[in-house]
C-alpha cells in the first residue's frame with residue numbers, strides 16, 4: 001500500500017501511535033564477545049530438559065491446531081491457584097490479556113489509569129482502543145503509588161493497570177497498599193492486576209494478593225506470565241485469574257482463535273512441574289541482584305529496591321549515554337528518564353558472568369563519559 005492510500009484508511013488514533021518494534025537482538029559475535037541481553041527481563045537459564053522434551057513431543061503433532069482453551073494447562077493452574085477453571089483464561093503472553101482488558105472495558109473517550117513509568121503496552125493499548133491514558137507517577141522508591149492512583153479515578157474511569165513487582169522499577173506493593181486499593185477502588189473500574197513478575201516477588205517476600213483481591217466486589221483480573229520465572233519468553237504464553245466466570249467469558253469472546261500455540265501449551269504445562277529449575281533461578285536471581293546492587297551503589301549509582309528479575313539504578317551521568325557505551329561492548333540494558341536525575345538504567349539479572357561483565361564495564365564507561 002502506498003503512503004497516501006494508507007493515510008486515508010488508517011484511523012487518526014493509529015496514525016498517532018509510533019512504530020515501536022520489540023528490541024531486536026544484535027548478532028552473536030562468538031564466545032570472544034558474547035551478547036549480553038539484559039534489556040528484556042528474560043531468564044538467563046534455558047528451559048528445564050523436561051520442558052524442552054515436552055515441547056519436542058508437541059512439535060511432532062504440529063499439523064493439528066492447538067487446544068484453543070488449553071484445558072490441561074488451565075486445570076493445572078486451577079489446582080495450583082485454587083481458582084475454578086471457568087475463571088482462568090490464557091493468552092499469547094500476558095500481552096494479549098493486557099490488550100483484551102482495554103477491549104473489554106473501554107469505549108472511545110473513556111479514561112484508563114496506569115503507573116508512569118510503566119510497561120509500555122498499557123499506554124499503547126489504551127490509545128489503540130481510543131481511551132484517554134492517565135499516567136500516575138510512581139513513588140520515589142519506584143513502587144506504584146496507590147493513593148495517587150485512587151485520586152486519579154473519575155466517573156469516566158473504566159480501567160486501571162497496577163503492577164507488582166512493577167516494571168521498570170522492580171518496586172513491590174505492601175499488603176497495606178493492596179488492601180487500600182481493594183477497599184477504595186470503585187466497582188465501575190476494571191482492575192488489571194499485572195503480576196508478570198509474581199514468582200520473583202513472592203521469593204522476595206511480597207504478600208499474596210489473591211486473597212485480598214477476592215474481597216473486591218467489582219471486576220478484576222490478575223495476570224501472570226510464563227515468560228519470566230518459567231523461562232519461556234520465546235513461546236509466548238500467560239494466563240489470567242478472573243473474579244467471575246462472566247468476566248473470564250469476556251476475555252474468551254474476544255481472544256484470537258488458537259492464539260496460544262501447541263508448543264507453548266506443552267511447555268507451560270511441563271514448566272509448572274519443573275519446580276527445582278524455577279527455585280534455582282529464583283535463588284540465583286536474588287543473589288546476583290544483591291551483588292549487582294552493592295557493586296553499583298559503591299560507584300555512585302542509586303539502586304531502587306527490586307523484587308523482580310532486574311535491577312533499576314538511578315545514574316550519576318546520562319543514562320542513555322551509559323547504555324550506548326555499554327551497547328558498544330555488546331551489553332544491552334534499558335535507559336529511561338527519572339525525574340531530578342540524569343536518568344535510570346534497568347538491568348536484567350543475567351548469568352553470574354553477565355553480572356561480572358556489567359560490574360567491570362560500568363566504571364570504564366563512566367570514566368570515558
Ligand SMILES: Cc1ncc(COP(=O)(O)O)c(C=O)c1O
Pocket residue numbers: 040041092093094095096119163166167194196224225226227233236237238
Ligand atoms: C509488567 C509486565 N507486564 C507484562 C509483560 C508481558 O509479558 P509477556 O507478554 O511476555 O507475558 C511484561 C514483560 O516484560 C511486563 O514487564
